[in-house]
Amino acid sequence: MTVGYECSGHIRDFLHELPKCEHHVHLEGTLGPDLLFPLAERNCISFPNGFPTSVEELEKRYKKFSDLQDFLNHYYIGMSVLIKEQDFFDLAYSYFEKAEKDGLWHSEVFFDPQGHVERGIPIEIVINGFKKACEKAEKELGITTKLIMCLLRHLPSEDGLLTIKSVNTYYEKGWIHGLGLDSSEKPFPPELFENCYSFLKKNFPNIQLTAHAGEEGGPSYVSNSLDLLKVTRIDHGINSIKDEKLMERLANEKILLSICPLSNVKLQVVENVGQLPIAEFIKYGVSFSINSDDPAYFGGYILDNYIAVHESFGFDLETWCLIARNSINGSWCDEKRKLEMLNAVDKVFEKYEKLLSN
Ligand SMILES: Nc1ncnc2[nH]cnc12
Numbered sequence: 001m002t003v004g005y006e007c008s009g010h011i012r013d014f015l016h017e018l019p020k021c022e023h024h025v026h027l028e029g030t031l032g033p034d035l036l037f038p039l040a041e042r043n044c045i046s047f048p049n050g051f052p053t054s055v056e057e058l059e060k061r062y063k064k065f066s067d068l069q070d071f072l073n074h075y076y077i078g079m080s081v082l083i084k085e086q087d088f089f090d091l092a093y094s095y096f097e098k099a100e101k102d103g104l105w106h107s108e109v110f111f112d113p114q115g116h117v118e119r120g121i122p123i124e125i126v127i128n129g130f131k132k133a134c135e136k137a138e139k140e141l142g143i144t145t146k147l148i149m150c151l152l153r154h155l156p157s158e159d160g161l162l163t164i165k166s167v168n169t170y171y172e173k174g175w176i177h178g179l180g181l182d183s184s185e186k187p188f189p190p191e192l193f194e195n196c197y198s199f200l201k202k203n204f205p206n207i208q209l210t211a212h213a214g215e216e217g218g219p220s221y222v223s224n225s226l227d228l229l230k231v232t233r234i235d236h237g238i239n240s241i242k243d244e245k246l247m248e249r250l251a252n253e254k255i256l257l258s259i260c261p262l263s264n265v266k267l268q269v270v271e272n273v274g275q276l277p278i279a280e281f282i283k284y285g286v287s288f289s290i291n292s293d294d295p296a297y298f299g300g301y302i303l304d305n306y307i308a309v310h311e312s313f314g315f316d317l318e319t320w321c322l323i324a325r326n327s328i329n330g331s332w333c334d335e336k337r338k339l340e341m342l343n344a345v346d347k348v349f350e351k352y353e354k355l356l357s358n
């Protein structure tokens, strides 16, 4: 892969210090080989025949996936080592620690309860572990957090509806802030889940809605998510570029796309980050945030994704601050927190404008 721009020295420090918000990270996707094997041992879990047996072998296997489904097959095996509340806590907290070191200020994290409940893990174990990690991250790392529950689209929508009903009390308590939709995209279009989204919105009008769309699926997956699921955010959404009217709509309706550059390369959606329509999004006025998706599988956390974008596009400080502000404004945190982050962006800009002009 040719890298067009260097990202070292002041510009790297600038990207590090720039207040970053993450809107698209699956907590189960932060489970790397280094944690997977100890957890498997701790919980006496064995893997299917042919599954790598060492950290090195597994890292090698994660170097390349043929497509989304190839990755998901490993992702579901990986999560089978999560059994106890402590496991869920450890997983989430170690992600928050890593991301905080990358300069993360605000994190909206996905989790896949159906992937655990179908293995016999009570949903309370999953949510309590993740919630406690969020609380500790807020207190000790100063990160603000939101939990977003995702439905697995390869499972029937009836199962999704039961899952939503089973977490009623957590929505009431405000522990879960939003609903998302993930897993195998193309065979399971958004319209299959209209009943789940409308039920939740009717019962909890303040709930935030998002869905994976336009990662491998075409632009109709994006527009149907907007029209039928009534989402206000799209996870990935990169195939929106194939439909000019949709691009204009995304800009007009201020829909945030949570894009995941290193993920798109690893899952062979594009050959390299430079092929992503990032410059076009800016030209059309489509807001996006830059995210890590499943960092333990795709070779990089949030800062690595920012760096990869810089290496391909070489944006100036103004453009990077625009990206940071759009990402803050598209967050589901309160206005006070947004203002804090926006002010911090101005300060970082002033500092590096001086440094880079010297
Ligand atoms: N990139 C992705 N797309 C769809 N489902 C996912 N689950 C975890 N990562 C995902």
Ligand SMILES: [Zn+2]
Binding pocket: 024, 026, 182, 212, 235, 293
């Ligand atoms: Zn994702």
